[in-house]
Amino acid sequence: PLPNLWQEITDLAEACLLAAAAIVGAKNLTIIAMGKFGGRELTYASDLDLMFVGDDFRAAQHLITVLSIPSPEGVIASLDARLRPEGEKGPLVGSLEAFEAYYRDRAQFWEIQALTRARPVAGPNQETFRAIAHAAWSIAGRDPDLFGKIDAMVQRVRAERGSGNDALDFKTGLGGIVEAEFLVQALQMRHDVRETSVRLAIAKLANIISPEDADLLGRGYEFLRRLETVLRRWRNTSASSLPPDPVEQRKLAIRMGFKDREGWQQGCERARADIHAIYGKHFGG
Structure with a gap:
């Protein structure tokens, strides 16, 4: 069945991600899966949409490098971190407090909508991030428009x-x-x-x-x-x-x-x- 295939592709991607995180020593980095990765519904040629929470910029950058190194078989995974606050203009890694303030005060509506599919997959403070994300999209859900x-x-x-x-x-x-x-x-x-x-x-x-x-x-x-x-x-x-x-x-x-x-x-x-x-x-x- 198709959902089983999505799950298997997602599990493979997640295993590669966690192995790479261990290699670069990203134990203090909270990794958030977004989009179809967050929903466990990846298919072929899907990017891995990610956000990083914490203060270890070097680990996040190394993680992206490890997963993106070209080989004769291609790259391990194509990563996309543009769903983070401020997109490409924003810092690659942000604190919990920075994420919470951004979603409360400055985020565009579509950025809050995207949090419905946010799923922490590694690192500390996973439940805290879940609570921040849920608060943001549930409050936005009360908007009359x-x-x-x-x-x-x-x-x-x-x-x-x-x-x-x-x-x-x-x-x-x-x-x-x-x-x-x-x-x-x-x-x-x-x-x-x-x-x-x-x-x-x-x-x-x-x-x-x-x-x-x-x-x-x-x-x-x-x-x-x-x-x-x-x-x-x-x-x-x-x-x-x-x-x-x-x-x-x-x-x-x-x-x-x-x-x-x-x-x-x-x-x-x-x-x-x-x-x-x-x-x-x-x-x-």
Whole structure:
């Protein structure tokens, strides 16, 4: 099953990360997994989104270097630490107090939203960071304009990262992966549902959005993530849109277990239509 594959890829990435942390002596560094790494839902060619808490800048830098050293087989992992406070302009490592003050006073809304998937994986003060993250996103969840702000972020992601061909953009397009994930995070924030996995959060939201909608949302999301996984394994790249060539689409359909392109296309359209319909119920779109 697909969730088992995500878990296995995540476990492998986490084992590599912890081994590298031991090599560089990062025992005083608290390492926070974010995004799909935080949600234990990594797939092929996924970056490891990380944040570092503490005061050991040297250990954090060495950790990134160890995991990023090129070899004939490639790098161990592609790391992305830009979700930290102030992004690339901010310090690589920050204290608990600095993180808490940033999320309380200066963080952009999307940065707080991202904390719904924050998962400490190593180091001291893990529970303290969990409490800081939860306080930040649960307070933001009371914002009367919560859904308006998150919808604006969806539109921004679509404009900045989409190819301009909505039919091919299964990640950023209408009813795509981004709509599903941002909807789930908005509902988590509003109803204080603590769960870093999107798939498991959907199950926990069943009594809030209705079991029927949770089932459709979960099936649609898993279909698109399976499509993403198969496409990335096939192309060995972090693809997030479909190949435009019908012949290539047929190859993808067969790799996903369909007999023909037409049945696969119907599956894609149904998954996206279900996601977008449920998204519209909550965002008024």
